[in-house]
Amino acid sequence: MQAIDLRRYRRPLFFTGAGLSAESGVPTYRGAGGIWAQYNYEDYACQRAFLRQPEQVLEFHELRRTRTRACAPHAGHLHLAQLQLQYPRLSVITQNIDGLLQRGGVAVAAELHGSMWRLRCRCGVREDSAAGPYARWRCERCEAWLRPDITWFEDAVDADVFAQAGALVADCDLFVAIGTSGVVWPAAGFAQAARRTGAYMIELNPEATELSALYDRHLRGTASQLLAQWFS
Numbered sequence: 630m631q632a633i634d635l636r637r638y639r640r641p642l643f644f645t646g647a648g649l650s651a652e653s654g655v656p657t658y659r660g661a662g663g664i665w666a667q668y669n670y671e672d673y674a675c676q677r678a679f680l681r682q683p684e685q686v687l688e689f690h691e692l693r694r695t696r697t698r699a700c701a702p703h704a705g706h707l708h709l710a711q712l713q714l715q716y717p718r719l720s721v722i723t724q725n726i727d728g729l730l731q732r733g734g735v736a737v738a739a740e741l742h743g744s745m746w747r748l749r750c751r752c753g754v755r756e757d758s759a760a761g762p763y764a765r766w767r768c769e770r771c772e773a774w775l776r777p778d779i780t781w782f783e784d785a786v787d788a789d790v791f792a793q794a795g796a797l798v799a800d801c802d803l804f805v806a807i808g809t810s811g812v813v814w815p816a817a818g819f820a821q822a823a824r825r826t827g828a829y830m831i832e833l834n835p836e837a838t839e840l841s842a843l844y845d846r847h848l849r850g851t852a853s854q855l856l857a858q859w860f861s
């Protein structure tokens with residue numbers, strides 16, 4: 630089969646999940662070595678846990694940040710950045726919170742689940758804290774516990790971010806999912822939405838997912854290998 634010719638599409642959209650970061654050494658959430666196989670999200674990554682034991686939640690996220698900071702974007706991230714330079718109408722939306730796409734030079738139109746590099750307070754204060762450990766664990770303004778600016782389980786998603794992403798999905802004529810299991814909603818619903826608009830659907834994943842039936846083409850392998858092999 631010949632490579633996918635992006636010139637044939639008006640509005641290509643790439644939708645990425647944790648599998649895109651796997652080759653950089655950042656663990657996925659599900660499958661072998663997945664984060665949720667090691668940690669119960671109810672103790673570390675939900676508002677209830679944060680209210681119950683904020684230090685434990687912040688320590689968990691600080692550990693993930695330290696490990697992720699030591700990882701680097703891989704060839705797949707860099708290839709995606711090159712594709713965006715060649716095809717300026719190519720949009721990328723991500724479920725990933727690790728910032729590796731941005732570090733690899735990719736312009737990300739929507740971070741659907743927030744970012745591990747930001748903190749926020751209930752009083753509205755937001756802090757960027759990518760360079761090193763959290764500068765503080767309590768808000769400078771109101772002294773409440775700061776929480777990672779991440780959409781946790783049981784959280785409402787950021788309506789503005791999802792509206793922005795939804796508009797791109799509604800307008801795309803090529804929908805390429807890279808490294809997502811498609812089991813977390815409402816983000817997983819974007820594949821159905823793209824299908825409904827008649828976009829050509831391609832799934833890049835070493836294995837089948839619950840949403841594989843929605844896709845016209847299934848490219849099996851790792852993100853960096855498939856991006857280089859099929860998109861030029």
Ligand code: APR
Pocket residue numbers: 645646647648649651652657658659660663724725742780807808809810811812813833834835836838850851852853
């Ligand atoms: N290249 C491409 N895909 C890969 C690779 C790889 N090298 N390695 C694993 N995968 C695939 C797996 O087969 C799986 O389908 O990546 C997917 C990872 O699935 P998840 O761990 O469920 O990640 P994701 O789909 O992004 O999870 C969605 O769940 O926990 C929440 O908020 C979190 O954003 C996350 C959401």
